Amino acid sequence: xxxxxxxxxxxxxxxxxxxxxxxxxxxxxxxxxxxxxxxxxxxxxxxxxxxxxxxxxxxxxxxxxxxxxxxxxxxxxxxxxxxxxxxxxxxxxxxxxxxxxxxxxxxxxxxxxxxxxxxxxxxxxxxxxxxxxxxxxxxxxxxxxxxxxxxxxxxxxxxxxxxxxxxxxxxxxxxxxxxxxxxxxxxxxxxxxxxxxxxxxxxxxxxxxxxxxxxxxxxxxxxxxxxxxxxxxxxxxxxxxxxxxxxxxxxxxxxxxxxxxx
Numbered sequence: 001x002x003x004x005x006x007x008x009x010x011x012x013x014x015x016x017x018x019x020x021x022x023x024x025x026x027x028x029x030x031x032x033x034x035x036x037x038x039x040x041x042x043x044x045x046x047x048x049x050x051x052x053x054x055x056x057x058x059x060x061x062x063x064x065x066x067x068x069x070x071x072x073x074x075x076x077x078x079x080x081x082x083x084x085x086x087x088x089x090x091x092x093x094x095x096x097x098x099x100x101x102x103x104x105x106x107x108x109x110x111x112x113x114x115x116x117x118x119x120x121x122x123x124x125x126x127x128x129x130x131x132x133x134x135x136x137x138x139x140x141x142x143x144x145x146x147x148x149x150x151x152x153x154x155x156x157x158x159x160x161x162x163x164x165x166x167x168x169x170x171x172x173x174x175x176x177x178x179x180x181x182x183x184x185x186x187x188x189x190x191x192x193x194x195x196x197x198x199x200x201x202x203x204x205x206x207x208x209x210x211x212x213x214x215x216x217x218x219x220x221x222x223x224x225x226x227x228x229x230x231x232x233x234x235x236x237x238x239x240x241x242x243x244x245x246x247x248x249x250x251x252x253x254x255x256x257x258x259x260x261x262x
Contacts (some may be wrong), residue, residue: 021030035231037238038084040075041067042149042221043093044114044196045178048254049089049242055250056241060111071148071177072096078249079103079226086229089221091196092149096222106226107236111243113257114196114219116150118209119138119185131157131211133191136168142184142193145174149219150181154194157217169211170226198255220260 019048041049045177046069053065063172068085072095079085080102082103088105090096091114108253109162120128144151149175158164175181181193186205196219200208223242225235241247 003048010207015144021104023025029247030148034060035064035234037063037065037086037088037231037234039065039067039087039238040079040085040226040254041089042075043070043073044150044198045089045221048181048198048251048256050160051250051254052247053109055246056238058235059241060129061236065238069179070140071144073098073149074176080196083228084192086235087223087229088226089223090149091185091219091221092152093220093222094152095149096224099226106227107239108222108224109223109239109243110220111247112251112259114198114221114223114255115213115216115257116153116194116211116219117197117200118211119182119193119195119200119206120191121185122205122207126205128192131161131163131215134170135163136170140171140172140189140191141170142166142173142175142181142190143183144178144194145169146174148175148177150178151175153219155213155215157194157211160217161215173175177213196255201213201245201253218257218260221256 044223050066053067057063057065072092073089073117076095076098079088088099117126128134143154158167173184175184178195178199181195182199182203184190185193200206223231223239225239230237
């Protein structure tokens with residue numbers, strides 16, 4: 001028969017090992033919770049977010065990220081009506097404010113900026129090389145529709161440069177998002193369009209015409225966890241990843257600028 005003291009020590013060691021194992025397992029589970037994440041994001045983020053989603057899944061085994069891309073304005077309405085979004089990434093503060101009111105957001109942060117650029121078919125049939133060239137009679141221009149961030153930014157820029165009255169008569173189509181503007185120009189259905197700088201990074205079928213900073217406007221992109229998400233912790237981790245150094249590096253590779261300072 002073993003002495004009582006030896007038996008007590010053995011039992012104590014067994015309990016300590018079991019507790020350590022349980023604690024280790026719990027930490028790993030909280031660090032990599034896994035699950036399915038649904039992200040509603042502005043269409044201009046498509047290329048960058050597809051890569052970020054792949055990278056985030058690799059860093060969080062067991063996680064699947066599904067994206068719903070479109071106009072920020074339309075997506076904001078869907079967030080409230082469908083209740084399926086865990087994260088919302090918008091091309092404008094206005095659309096984010098809509099979601100902030102209903103159903104609500106948390107962990108909101110501005111994570112990137114963008115600027116506008118003129119695009120033309122590669123053969124540039126109308127000879128567009130400046131913003132002022134969009135005023136030339138006969139130039140067929142495509143814009144994002146009113147209420148769509150890329151369209152509202154374009155109209156703001158034209159207003160600030162006092163070109164609205166001369167340019168708007170040349171608008172032949174108002175599109176639901178920036179991807180549709182690019183598609184129209186690629187198809188040769190217009191002489192020019194106004195989209196984001198990021199839109200031309202992965203579109204070889206169009207020619208970009210830079211707009212000087214003094215004439216341009218800055219688009220600021222906010223991201224947030226949507227109130228009511230069933231995966232709040234995972235959603236917050238995704239927001240942190242997008243706003244972190246790895247997410248920022250991917251965004252800049254696709255033509256986005258850094259978030260606004262201050």
